[in-house]
Amino acid sequence: ATIFFSLLRVFFYVQVVIDTDKSSYSLRFESREHLNHVQLFSSSLFFPSSVCSSPFPFSGGFSETYAALCDYNGISCKEEVQWDVDTIYHSQDNREFNLLDFSHLESRDLAVIVASMAYNTWFTKLYCKDLRIGSEVTEQVLHTVSKSSSLEEITLENAGLKSDFPQKMSVALSENPASVIHSLNLAHNSLDNQGIDNLYLFLSQPNCLVHLDLSGTDCCVDSLFGALLRGCCADLSFLNLSKNSFSHRKVKDTLPLFRQFFSSAFSLTHVSLASMKLPPDVLRALLTGLTSNPHINDLHLDISGCELRSAGAAVIQELFPRVSSIATLDISDNGLDADLLTVLPALSRHPSLKHLHLGKNFNIKNRCCHCSLSRFTAVIYGYTLCALQSLSLCDSRLRSRGTVLVNALGSNTCLRKVDLSGNSMEDIGAKMLSKALQINTTLRSVTWDRNNTSAAGFLDVARALEHNFTLQYMPLPLSDISQAYRSAPERTEQALTKVGTVGVKPPIQLLQYYLKLGRLKKA
Numbered sequence: 001a002t003i004f005f006s007l008l009r010v011f012f013y014v015q016v017v018i019d020t021d022k023s024s025y026s027l028r029f030e031s032r033e034h035l036n037h038v039q040l041f042s043s044s045l046f047f048p049s050s051v052c053s054s055p056f057p058f059s060g061g062f063s064e065t066y067a068a069l070c071d072y073n074g075i076s077c078k079e080e081v082q083w084d085v086d087t088i089y090h091s092q093d094n095r096e097f098n099l100l101d102f103s104h105l106e107s108r109d110l111a112v113i114v115a116s117m118a119y120n121t122w123f124t125k126l127y128c129k130d131l132r133i134g135s136e137v138t139e140q141v142l143h144t145v146s147k148s149s150s151l152e153e154i155t156l157e158n159a160g161l162k163s164d165f166p167q168k169m170s171v172a173l174s175e176n177p178a179s180v181i182h183s184l185n186l187a188h189n190s191l192d193n194q195g196i197d198n199l200y201l202f203l204s205q206p207n208c209l210v211h212l213d214l215s216g217t218d219c220c221v222d223s224l225f226g227a228l229l230r231g232c233c234a235d236l237s238f239l240n241l242s243k244n245s246f247s248h249r250k251v252k253d254t255l256p257l258f259r260q261f262f263s264s265a266f267s268l269t270h271v272s273l274a275s276m277k278l279p280p281d282v283l284r285a286l287l288t289g290l291t292s293n294p295h296i297n298d299l300h301l302d303i304s305g306c307e308l309r310s311a312g313a314a315v316i317q318e319l320f321p322r323v324s325s326i327a328t329l330d331i332s333d334n335g336l337d338a339d340l341l342t343v344l345p346a347l348s349r350h351p352s353l354k355h356l357h358l359g360k361n362f363n364i365k366n367r368c369c370h371c372s373l374s375r376f377t378a379v380i381y382g383y384t385l386c387a388l389q390s391l392s393l394c395d396s397r398l399r400s401r402g403t404v405l406v407n408a409l410g411s412n413t414c415l416r417k418v419d420l421s422g423n424s425m426e427d428i429g430a431k432m433l434s435k436a437l438q439i440n441t442t443l444r445s446v447t448w449d450r451n452n453t454s455a456a457g458f459l460d461v462a463r464a465l466e467h468n469f470t471l472q473y474m475p476l477p478l479s480d481i482s483q484a485y486r487s488a489p490e491r492t493e494q495a496l497t498k499v500g501t502v503g504v505k506p507p508i509q510l511l512q513y514y515l516k517l518g519r520l521k522k523a
């Protein structure tokens, strides 16, 4: 049955006309407020499509709909759900419904909670991460997707979705012309290729998707790009496909579409193809496409862990200098090692690159290590890379070789942010850092942890920070500190208090709390 509502404001009262298949009803209310307390049910229909709350926007409707649905389904209505929504969500003006808030309830309760969102206009986001939801709940999610005209963002990350979910999702989306969903995150669910092909079919129709995360879903992404090219060129801004694969069988046929998507997309700001093997042809198509894209200019491209190696390095060397749309590049963990020297000139000539992640690429044989790191240092800090504002070299096991890099930070004039964590640079590295920080630099933020730095090293850094002029942010080196604290609690505390008093964030209170915690554990 179809029910139509119409709202008429006739001088002193509000009139609602309800047309059903069989007859027409007219109801009068003294005010909009009275109307807001009314939920309309058509009892001849089956749960939950029977429930139609007032279509007029009011935020308080959730609790009433939820209570009514509980009643209808003969389960007890949980007051805590109503209380949380009415009190916490509303007082914070929070429109993201987080299923984790109710993860202690049974699947049935969750299903009714989700069903209550189908006609609710308050909530615009549905969030669920690392919580396995059963088919009862999934069905209500799909129902809500097929009905809601308010839901904008759906996150069902690592929710144990079945492989047929994408297909059902695309049906639900197609059934709802009023859908305003622009963000979809199905990451870390095992979706099969057949199911995903249906989703791709949906994506190839014109749609308003802005944010798409299908990372870690065991899918072949080849055929996605043809769909994106047809349906998502205008609006798609965020695309995360990391931890999937390219099917080597199909990749030859799909490469032109892949390239064409990257040359035609209007709004891309973030693309991740991380942690999947990117054959040189694919990398070539990606960079060629981006080179000829006149629409975008501030792209974050994550191709870390793509096994680029020598062949990829050669493609980067050849094509990257002409890609002016990329502002952030993550090529960490690509086995570049000795090929870093091939890549560096391409990075150094670059006009728009502002942020570079290069860690886990420094497995350089000792013989040529020193010269390449010196050259590297010269390029990174030299005048050639002056657009560069941040550099991450984390987890590169630089050890003592890293000191040349740290040392050179002092004379660098463009970097504002460095991440040097996970390099086992020991206290000697910390001492170099302290020296670099004492000379005025442009650095605003230094991340330094997992470097096996002891209390002595932190005292050096703390002393340098007493002469700080520019550094504003140094995240708490939790890992090193806890190790340092275990062997020398007083000296570590002294170093950290010093860091705290010179005003470098993080807040010293957190630090002191942490230290007390350590002491308690010891006692």
Ligand SMILES: *[C@@H]1O[C@H](CO)[C@@H](O)[C@H](O)[C@H]1NC(C)=O
Pocket (backbone or CB within 6 Å): 187, 188, 215, 216, 240, 241, 242, 243, 270, 272
């Ligand atoms: C992309 O997906 C990966 C894997 O799920 C995740 O680790 C990463 O944080 C995501 N990137 C962004 C920017 O959300």
Ligand SMILES: *[C@@H]1O[C@H](CO)[C@@H](O)[C@H](O)[C@H]1NC(C)=O
Pocket (backbone or CB within 6 Å): 438, 439, 440, 469
């Ligand atoms: C660093 O900058 C501060 C403030 O601008 C200035 O007072 C100080 O002399 C500078 N120190 C050096 C070594 O340039």
Ligand SMILES: *[C@@H]1O[C@H](CO)[C@@H](O)[C@H](O)[C@H]1NC(C)=O
Pocket (backbone or CB within 6 Å): 424, 426, 452, 454
């Ligand atoms: C950390 O440094 C100490 C001495 O400063 C050394 O004995 C130890 O082996 C180092 N540990 C690691 C994991 O590098």
Ligand SMILES: CC(=O)N[C@H]1CO[C@H](CO)[C@@H](O)[C@@H]1O
Pocket (backbone or CB within 6 Å): 395, 396, 397, 398, 421, 422, 423, 424, 425, 449, 450, 451, 452, 453, 479, 480, 483
């Ligand atoms: C104390 C600590 O976390 N040390 C780490 C320093 O970094 C190396 C990796 O480069 C780690 O293996 C250490 O555990």
Ligand SMILES: CC(=O)N[C@H]1CO[C@H](CO)[C@@H](O)[C@@H]1O
Pocket (backbone or CB within 6 Å): 465, 466, 467, 468, 469, 502, 503, 504
């Ligand atoms: C010695 C010195 O300049 N200390 C400054 C360090 O930075 C903080 C916060 O910016 C200032 O408040 C200190 O005066």
